[in-house]
Amino acid sequence: MQVESLISKIRNPSLDIVQFLKCSHLHLPDELSSASLEHCLQKIKHVGYEQTSSVIREAIRDQVDSVGPSSEILAKIAENLSLGSNQEILIEAVALEKLKENAEQAEKTAEAEFVDQIIGLVTRMHERLVLIKHSQTCSPVPIPADFCCPLSLELMTDPVIVASGQTYERAFIKKWIGLGLIVCPKTRQTLAHTNLIPNYTVKALIANWCESNNVKLPDPMKSREAEFSPRFMDPRSRSQRIWRRQSERFIPRIISSPGIENKADLSGTETQVKKLVEDLKSTSVDTQREATAQLRLLAKHNMDNRIIIANCGAISMLVNLLRSPDAKTQENAVTALLNLSINDNNKTAIANANAIEPLIHVLETGTPEAKENSAATLFSLSVIEDNKVKIGRSGAIGPLVNLLGNGTPRGKKDASTALFNLSIFHENKARIVQAGAVRHLVELMDPAAGMVDKAVAVLANLATIPEGRTSIGQEQGIPVLVEVVELGSARGKENAAAALLQLCTNSNRFCSLVLQEGAVPPLVALSQSGTPRAREKV
Incomplete structure (x- = not known):
């Protein structure tokens, strides 16, 4: 830039x-x-x-x-x-x-x-x-994701384990390390060493799977690195698409491998974290408060720290402290979990530690900042599809809707983002409508709230079910949707048009209301100058 x-x-x-x-x-x-x-x-x-x-x-x-x-x-x-x-x-x-x-x-x-x-x-x-x-795979059956190398995206023939515990195709991870990248490609964790340990278990599983499904193992030396498909590119000749740097001349923008000093730093951090995890078990409120504050800070700035904290068993302890009667300890614990959830493996670990119900408890009882960070953590966890189901069925939607209507400006944004992600799962849409979200979303479409695009994105999802359309009509959502089509951002117009399309195609009464609000001129303008998706909706 x-x-x-x-x-x-x-x-x-x-x-x-x-x-x-x-x-x-x-x-x-x-x-x-x-x-x-x-x-x-x-x-x-x-x-x-x-x-x-x-x-x-x-x-x-x-x-x-x-x-x-x-x-x-x-x-x-x-x-x-x-x-x-x-x-x-x-x-x-x-x-x-x-x-x-x-x-x-x-x-x-x-x-x-x-x-x-x-x-x-x-x-x-x-x-x-x-x-x-x-x-593009030629395999007649889907290849299990765990059998594919995260670098080549191909079925592995010689899987090896690196220091982070992840498994890769030997040829590709050797090439990666050879570029001076002493970092796990998947977890971003600094590798304590560059030894490659054969993963005989995965190799045997792959061999059994190939035999059962009549799949031939690829030759790793002939395997090409995954590239963007020309189907998704401009209609120009292949010679004009400059996609790949020649790897033998490619110099990465990363610093070279960490030396002994960096490894010592990681060892020192691990020692520090283990001590803090022990402090979490203390009966002293002051000790717990200080330990959660330190872990919150460590998890904020560094991917390696997030992995170390999780590996030292802190997640389950922090989940337990979400019910702490000390407000600051609770706030520190939920913020630490939010920071840890930036790592994808930690998302799964946090959900598996039964964190969802304690996070709901924080939404209902915490300080304003704790509520914001609880909503943000639920959003982070909901990136994983299974968690969308768990969160929706655990009773989180009601407290999120309450935060949407009564929280701080930051809390409202975090709540709307979480609700948007949850509304992608069809079963959650009715729950969100029944919790009264539409009224708050319509209120937040006032430009002064600074949340028009977030609110209209959720409404576009809710408009795909009958209860959602009925609620949008009852809460006077049609006039504001028409206003967004006329005056909103490109993305706002796109989602508003999608919501209006749902309203008009499923109800003659709503169609009449849309016309009465003067929607035709802005919709015509959108059909001529909007984004491709917006023009499609019009």
């Missing part, structure tokens, strides 16, 4: 130099072959950082509005940044994690939040690439 002006100044001279080398008859080194120079030339031509910044900001806005960016947007960003392979995307994620950690330690909150949003985009790119890879 910060180098756009410099890039624009050096782009044309760079093109001239490479073009000169390409056309010259000088004797050039082997690494400057005609094909290599053509690769450089096309890459420079497609450097469009100003456009890329605009696309990234648009994608971040979509993400903040709880509606993910489209596949086309993700593909555009990946193309402009030359993030075409799974390895390149994961390297970018590791680099961003380091930038975020540095910003947090320097207390540059705005910068850390922005980097975190970009990490979210890169994560979506990775998820999209996994889906593409699965859609």
Whole structure:
């Protein structure tokens, strides 16, 4: 983002130099072959950082509005940044994690939040690439996810375990470490050592699965790294798509491997965490309060710390302290769990520690900050599909709706984000409507609340069930939806149009009300200039 002006100044001279080398008859080194120079030339031509910044900001806005960016947007960003392979995307994620950690330690909150949003985009790119890879598989039956290497996304033939406990295809993790990346690609944990231990259990399971399903194991040496499919790209020739950096010349943006000092730091952190976990068991309120405060802080700034804290058994202890009669201890415990839940493995561990009901208890009894962080933790856990079901059936929706209506501005945003995620699971929609959410959502569509896009995104989901449509009509939601179609953001217009479409196609009465509110002119305008999804809804 910060180098756009410099890039624009050096782009044309760079093109001239490479073009000169390409056309010259000088004797050039082997690494400057005609094909290599053509690769450089096309890459420079497609450097469009100003456009890329605009696309990234648009994608971040979509993400903040709880509606993910489209596949086309993700593909555009990946193309402009030359993030075409799974390895390149994961390297970018590791680099961003380091930038975020540095910003947090320097207390540059705005910068850390922005980097975190970009990490979210890169994560979506990775998820999209996994889906593409699965859609392209030649296997007649779906391959279990645990049998695929997180780097190659292929069925593993020589699985090995790294220091973080994760399993990879030997050839691919060796290549990763060979680039100087002493970080687990999946967990982002710094590797205490680079030894690769054969995973005979997984290898045997894969062999049995292949035999049972008549699947032939791939040759790992011929396995290509997963790339973005051309189907999702611009309709240009293959030679114009500069997706891959040549790996032998690729220099990662990460610092080199951590030395003995870093390993000692991790050992020191583990010792500190073990002591804090013991303090959590103390009968002294002051000791518990101080221990939860320290764990909260440790979990805030560092991915390695989050893994160490979980491995030392802190999660179950922190869950128990969600019912602490000491308000500050409870607040520290829920915030520590929120920070720990940033790690995907910890999301599962927290849910398995039966944290959902204690989190609901915090929603009902905690300080304003504790309630906000409880809602945010429930949102974080609900990213996992099974947790959407558990949270909905555990009685969390009522307290979340109460926070939506009566919480602090931050609490309302956290509640709306959690409710949006929960409303993706069909069974939860009726619960959200029955808890009275629609009235609060309609109130929050006042621009002064600063939550129009979040509120309308939830309403668009609720409008897909009869109870939701009835409640939107009863709570005077139609006029504000029409207003959003006319004056809202691009994403707000899209979701408002989707909600109005549901109302009109399922009820003549609602259709008449929509027309009475003067919806036709803004809908016509939206059909001509809105986003592709918005035009589709119109």
